[in-house]
Structure formats: structure tokens, C-alpha cells
Amino acid sequence: MVENKFLSNLSQNLLEILDDEEYYDITIEVGNDPYNKNNNDGSLVHIKLSTISPEIFHILLGYIYGGKLSLEECDASDIIKILIAANELNLQELISHLESFLIENKKYWMEENFDLIYQTSFKNDSFLGLQKYCTDLISNEPIKLFNSLNFFLIPEKLLVTIIQNENLQMSEIQIWERVIEWGLAQNSGLPSNPTNFSKDDFNTLKNTLQQCIPFIKFYNITSREFLKKVLPYKKILPKLLYKDLLIYFLENDGEPVKEPVPIIIKETYLKDIDSKIITFQQAELITKWIDKITNELTASYEFKLLYRDSRDWTNGLFSRFKKFHEICRNQSHTVVIIKVKGSNEILGGYNPIEWKTDSSYGITKNSFIFSFSNDGIEDYILSHVKNEKKAIFNSSFHDIGPSFGDGDLYLYQNYPNKTGELRIRCKKNSYERQIKEIGESCFSEVEVFQIV
Known part of the structure; x- marks a missing residue:
């Protein structure tokens, strides 16, 4: 199709008026040079559109006055400029037509200049067609982007x-x-x-x-x-x-450990976190780890604080984790955060299933444990479960806290110490990697968040 006509949505053909240089009552300044003409009666409405070039605006005038637009001879880059200008002038019908034309007729150019298309489409909510094109290409044919000439320009x-x-x-x-x-x-x-x-x-x-x-x-x-x-x-x-x-x-003789874990592509956003232990950046990284193992499409995450040892435990309770079992029993999708006493080290784990109090092992393939050496996000260890039948340890005793695996991350209250000293034991058994040196340590704070 050489031309597309939209006369059904325009009142009449005004091309003759456009060509008439004598009668007018509006001047429109586009680009750096004004689109100026002499006025007969001195009453002018002046509109300034500095972001639209005179050449692009001339093309749009043909559409505005006559409902005609010829795109076959236009470069793809010029069509993008026309699209941006049409959006500034709120020409919604034209926007849809331009998007369709680009997708149907300029596919190769779009792939080679994906960085421009991606940034243009998501700058404005009007370009829904291009946004869908970008999302589909990223999801279905990402290798085209990796191999494009302008790969290095992508954000x-x-x-x-x-x-x-x-x-x-x-x-x-x-x-x-x-x-x-x-x-x-x-x-x-x-x-x-x-x-x-x-x-x-x-x-x-x-x-x-x-x-x-x-x-x-x-x-x-x-x-x-x-x-x-x-x-x-x-x-x-x-x-x-x-x-x-x-x-x-x-x-391991250098053999790959396993096939890549399937991932759902989505945009995640962490709302907030009320923690005395981890930073916002660390919490964001944890949500990305969760993204890689879950099939739930969630636009945003919230870390809902369920349990904090310093808040929920009182000296009147000898069994240190009694409150943990009361508060977190039957709660799922939780992240445990632990502050190691006397150091900057942080330990933790993600449990996607419900906590129980029946001295059993919770079965899941989607749990993981981790450690940060400090409050940054550069030095960390991430360890996924390898024995899913012993992923989570559900103790019935109130002196044992949230624990993962067969001793991979084990929290307990030291019996001989009546003051309620809290200890950690980490030994690799049910998870892929050791997250802390073998031995026992004390910890000063425990928090449990539910991911909602």
C-alpha cells in the first residue's frame, strides 16, 4: 500500500487550504527555524514545536490537512521521527498506523536498531504496539539482540x-x-x-x-x-x-554441573524492607534469586516482617524460638535473615513452603541458602538445594529456630547457657555449597520476612 487514507476521521480535504499562502491565522514554529508566513490582519495564534523538524512537520501537515501519508519512500529513522512527532501532537490513529507499518515492513532495521526502538517505545505509554514488539523479541528471539550490530548500545x-x-x-x-x-x-x-x-x-x-x-x-x-x-x-x-x-x-573435572534453570522474564520491583540486618540492595538481589526459580509473575515484591528475635522474644521465655514457631507456623514464601555476632557476616535462606512444627523435613526443589560477607552485594555465596527431600528442617522443639537442610544452616539455643545464647552451625549436606566455614558461631539477630 503506497498511501493510507484516513478521510473517514477527518472532516474534509484541506490540501487546497494548505497550499494557499495568502490566508492563514496560525503560525507554527518547528525546529530551529520558524514556519513563518506573512499575516494579513495581524491576528495570529503562535504555536512553538521546537522538537519537530520542519521536514517531519511538513509530512504531518499532509496527513492533518488531507488524511494522506506516504511511507514507502521514507527511511525507517524518519518514520520513528514522524511517530514521535505524532505522539507530541496526540494523533493516536496515526501512531497505531506507524507502529504497524514499522513492525510489518521494517523488521530487519528494527532488529539492528533495537536499542533505539526499545528506548523510544518505553519512554511513552502511547507506543503500546512497539512495546509489545520489544517484549516479544526479548522473550522469543533474544539471540537476535545479542548478535545485532548495535548490541553494545543496549542499556x-x-x-x-x-x-x-x-x-x-x-x-x-x-x-x-x-x-x-x-x-x-x-x-x-x-x-x-x-x-x-x-x-x-x-x-x-x-x-x-x-x-x-x-x-x-x-x-x-x-x-x-x-x-x-x-x-x-x-x-x-x-x-x-x-x-x-x-x-x-x-x-569436578570441569564438567558443567547441570542444565540452566528455566527462568520467567519479568520486571521486578522491591517496594521496601524493614530490616535491621540487610540493605535494600541485598534484598533486591534476593528477589532476583527468587525470580530465577519461581513461576509466579509478580510485578513487585514486599518484604513483610513476620518475626524479629529482638522484638518478639522476652526474658520471661526460656525457649528462645517459641515465638518464631507460633508466628511462622504454616507461613510460606519466607526469607530468613541472620546477623552473625561480632562480624559483618550475614546468613540466610529462602523457604517457599510452609514452616511446620512436627520434627519433619520439608520437601522442595526451590529453596536456597546464602551468605554475605558484609553489607554489600559483591561478596556472597548462593547455594541451591540438591537433596530436595531434606530441604527444610521443621523442629518441634522451641530451642531450635528456622533451619535448612541436614545441618546446612542450623539455628539453636545453647542448652548449657541459661541466658539464651544463640548459635549457628553450617555443614554442607543437603545444599550445593558451604555458605560458612565449618564450626559454630553465635548470632545477634534473626528476622523472618514473608515475600508478598
């Missing part, structure tokens, strides 16, 4: 979304290499070879990729790939993660 937020996508048909080491290339492109002054990096260079790249690295499945690569492709960038990895990877590849 960080979009990159994180893409590398989480289960439909991304690339090996994990290919994803890692592409992410490194993206990070280098954001910092043009960095050397291309990491052997030439200074300490500041590594820190720059580390800061650039800090939101991406948690979603790289390093355990799905081989030891040879780790040695050649990851090890040269070891200084941008969280220290504990690098240490665990080194141990893993030395112990």
Missing part, C-alpha cells in the same frame, strides 16, 4: 533481562564473552586484552558489570573455558564466588 537493564532468558540459545561461555565485550564497549578507554589492565581498569569493568555477573551460570561451563575465558577476568568477580569456582573446577 544495562535490558542486557540483564536478556541474559536471564531461557530462550537465549547460546552456551554460557558465549554469553560471558558477549557480556565482557559489552562492558568493554561502555568504557572505550580500557585495553582489549585483560593482561594489560591496571587495577583501576579492573575496578572500572567490575563496576560496569556488577548487575550482570550474578546471572552468569558459571557452573555450566567447562574447566577449559573457565581457564581460558574467565580466569583472565578473575579480579572483576566477587572474591567468594571466584574461590568457589576455583574449588569446583578443580574437584
Whole structure:
């Protein structure tokens, strides 16, 4: 179709009036130069549209006056400019037509310039057609974005979304290499070879990729790939993660641990958190870990405080965790947060099923435990359950608190100590990784949140 006519929605054909340079009562200033004409009677309405170029506005005038718009000869980039201008002038019918034309006729250009399409479409709620196009492409064909010429121009937020996508048909080491290339492109002054990096260079790249690295499945690569492709960038990895990877590849002959866990792509937003232990950034990271194992589509999360030891325990109660069992029994989708006494270390776990008080093991494949070495998000250990039949330990005794696995994260009250000293024991059994050095420690605070 060379032309599209919208005369049914316009009162009449006014093209003759548009061509008449003698009679007018409105001037419209577009771009840097005014769209000026001489006025006969001195009564003018002046409208200024500085964001629309004269060339684009001339095309729109043809639509406004005559309901005609020819797009076949227009460059795709000009059609985007027409779309933005149509939105500024609130020409809703034209917006829908332009979106459809782009999607149907400029598909290849759209894929190659996805960064522009993505940023344009989500700047305004009027571009629903383009928003759906972007969402569908990210979800169904993310590899096209990874291989596009303008891949390095996509924003960080979009990159994180893409590398989480289960439909991304690339090996994990290919994803890692592409992410490194993206990070280098954001910092043009960095050397291309990491052997030439200074300490500041590594820190720059580390800061650039800090939101991406948690979603790289390093355990799905081989030891040879780790040695050649990851090890040269070891200084941008969280220290504990690098240490665990080194141990893993030395112990497991370098075979990938398992297939990637299916992921639901969604936008998550953490509303707030009332915690004396973890930061907002740590809570956000925990929600991302939950995203990777859940099938629930949730637009936002709230950490609802159920239990806090310093708030709910009183000296009159000898059994320290009696209140925990009363408050959290039959509650599901909970996150336990523990502050280790005398250090900056934080431990915790996610339990998607209900807490019970029947001396049983809760069965789930979706729980995990974790630790942070401080109040940042760089140095952490994330450990998923491997023996789902012993994922959660439900004690019937009030001197045992929320616990995970067969001693993987075990909270209890020290019997000989009548003051109610609280202890932690961590020993890898039911979960993939050890989250704390073997031995016993004391903790100073425990919080339990329900994710709603």
C-alpha cells in the first residue's frame, strides 16, 4: 500500500487550504527555524514545536490537512521521527498506523536498531504496539539482540533481562564473552586484552558489570573455558564466588554441573524492607534469586516482617524460638535473615513452603541458602538445594529456630547457657555449597520476612 487514507476521521480535504499562502491565522514554529508566513490582519495564534523538524512537520501537515501519508519512500529513522512527532501532537490513529507499518515492513532495521526502538517505545505509554514488539523479541528471539550490530548500545537493564532468558540459545561461555565485550564497549578507554589492565581498569569493568555477573551460570561451563575465558577476568568477580569456582573446577573435572534453570522474564520491583540486618540492595538481589526459580509473575515484591528475635522474644521465655514457631507456623514464601555476632557476616535462606512444627523435613526443589560477607552485594555465596527431600528442617522443639537442610544452616539455643545464647552451625549436606566455614558461631539477630 503506497498511501493510507484516513478521510473517514477527518472532516474534509484541506490540501487546497494548505497550499494557499495568502490566508492563514496560525503560525507554527518547528525546529530551529520558524514556519513563518506573512499575516494579513495581524491576528495570529503562535504555536512553538521546537522538537519537530520542519521536514517531519511538513509530512504531518499532509496527513492533518488531507488524511494522506506516504511511507514507502521514507527511511525507517524518519518514520520513528514522524511517530514521535505524532505522539507530541496526540494523533493516536496515526501512531497505531506507524507502529504497524514499522513492525510489518521494517523488521530487519528494527532488529539492528533495537536499542533505539526499545528506548523510544518505553519512554511513552502511547507506543503500546512497539512495546509489545520489544517484549516479544526479548522473550522469543533474544539471540537476535545479542548478535545485532548495535548490541553494545543496549542499556544495562535490558542486557540483564536478556541474559536471564531461557530462550537465549547460546552456551554460557558465549554469553560471558558477549557480556565482557559489552562492558568493554561502555568504557572505550580500557585495553582489549585483560593482561594489560591496571587495577583501576579492573575496578572500572567490575563496576560496569556488577548487575550482570550474578546471572552468569558459571557452573555450566567447562574447566577449559573457565581457564581460558574467565580466569583472565578473575579480579572483576566477587572474591567468594571466584574461590568457589576455583574449588569446583578443580574437584569436578570441569564438567558443567547441570542444565540452566528455566527462568520467567519479568520486571521486578522491591517496594521496601524493614530490616535491621540487610540493605535494600541485598534484598533486591534476593528477589532476583527468587525470580530465577519461581513461576509466579509478580510485578513487585514486599518484604513483610513476620518475626524479629529482638522484638518478639522476652526474658520471661526460656525457649528462645517459641515465638518464631507460633508466628511462622504454616507461613510460606519466607526469607530468613541472620546477623552473625561480632562480624559483618550475614546468613540466610529462602523457604517457599510452609514452616511446620512436627520434627519433619520439608520437601522442595526451590529453596536456597546464602551468605554475605558484609553489607554489600559483591561478596556472597548462593547455594541451591540438591537433596530436595531434606530441604527444610521443621523442629518441634522451641530451642531450635528456622533451619535448612541436614545441618546446612542450623539455628539453636545453647542448652548449657541459661541466658539464651544463640548459635549457628553450617555443614554442607543437603545444599550445593558451604555458605560458612565449618564450626559454630553465635548470632545477634534473626528476622523472618514473608515475600508478598
